[in-house]
Amino acid sequence: MQIRFENLLWAGMALLLSIAGLIAGRLIRHLDRISHTDSVTGLWNRRCFYLRLAEEEARACRRKTPLCIAMIDIDNFKVINDTYGHIAGDLVLSELAAIFKNNVRTSDIVTRWGGDEFAIIFCGISLQEAYAVMERIRHEVEARFRSSYGLAISAGVISPESDQAVKDLLLTADRALYKAKTQKNVVVALVDFS
Known part of the structure; x- marks a missing residue:
C-alpha cells in the first residue's frame, strides 16, 4: 500500500510540474509578444x-x-x-x-x-x-x-x-x-x- 501511495504522489507531482511548465511557457510567450507589440494598433513596435x-x-x-x-x-x-x-x-x-x-x-x-x-x-x-x-x-x-x-x-x-x-x-x-x-x-x- 505504501509503495502505491508513493507512486501516486510522484505521479501527481510530475503532473503538477508539467502543468506549471505549460503555464510558465505560455506566460513567457505572452510576455514576449506583448513586449514587441503596440497596444493601440496591435502592430509590432x-x-x-x-x-x-x-x-x-x-x-x-x-x-x-x-x-x-x-x-x-x-x-x-x-x-x-x-x-x-x-x-x-x-x-x-x-x-x-x-x-x-x-x-x-x-x-x-x-x-x-x-x-x-x-x-x-x-x-x-x-x-x-x-x-x-x-x-x-x-x-x-x-x-x-x-x-x-x-x-x-x-x-x-x-x-x-x-x-x-x-x-x-x-x-x-x-x-x-x-x-x-x-x-x-x-x-x-x-x-x-x-
Missing part, C-alpha cells in the same frame, strides 16, 4: 522593428534578395487628437494599421514606429515594387480619410546598401520621409527608377 530588421538584413544578404524600408508619417494627425480627442485618434491609428497590414504580404513587417509614424520592412521586393505598394496604400488612405478627417500619409522608401549600418540606414529612411513630409500626401523614393 519599434523594439521588434530593430530585431526583425537585423534578421531580414542577414537573410537578404544570404539569399542575395532585395530589402526595402518605408517610413510613414500621418499628415495633420494632431488635428484629429485636438478636434475629436485621443480615443478617436487611437481608432484612426488602428484603421490605418489595418490598411497597412492589408496591403502588404505576410512576409513584410509592419510596425508602429511611434506617435503618428509607422515603418514597413519589405522583404524580397525591389525599391520600385515597394514604392508601388506605398502609392497604393497612400491612395487608399486618401480615399478613406481625406474627406472625413483631412488626413493623408507621407512616406519615404529606401533600399539599403549591402554594407550600410542600421543607424545610417534609418537616417537615410528618415531623410526620404522628411522630403515627403515637406510636400505632404506623397511617397518619395531616394532612387530614380529610369
Whole structure:
C-alpha cells in the first residue's frame, strides 16, 4: 500500500510540474509578444522593428534578395487628437494599421514606429515594387480619410546598401520621409527608377 501511495504522489507531482511548465511557457510567450507589440494598433513596435530588421538584413544578404524600408508619417494627425480627442485618434491609428497590414504580404513587417509614424520592412521586393505598394496604400488612405478627417500619409522608401549600418540606414529612411513630409500626401523614393 505504501509503495502505491508513493507512486501516486510522484505521479501527481510530475503532473503538477508539467502543468506549471505549460503555464510558465505560455506566460513567457505572452510576455514576449506583448513586449514587441503596440497596444493601440496591435502592430509590432519599434523594439521588434530593430530585431526583425537585423534578421531580414542577414537573410537578404544570404539569399542575395532585395530589402526595402518605408517610413510613414500621418499628415495633420494632431488635428484629429485636438478636434475629436485621443480615443478617436487611437481608432484612426488602428484603421490605418489595418490598411497597412492589408496591403502588404505576410512576409513584410509592419510596425508602429511611434506617435503618428509607422515603418514597413519589405522583404524580397525591389525599391520600385515597394514604392508601388506605398502609392497604393497612400491612395487608399486618401480615399478613406481625406474627406472625413483631412488626413493623408507621407512616406519615404529606401533600399539599403549591402554594407550600410542600421543607424545610417534609418537616417537615410528618415531623410526620404522628411522630403515627403515637406510636400505632404506623397511617397518619395531616394532612387530614380529610369
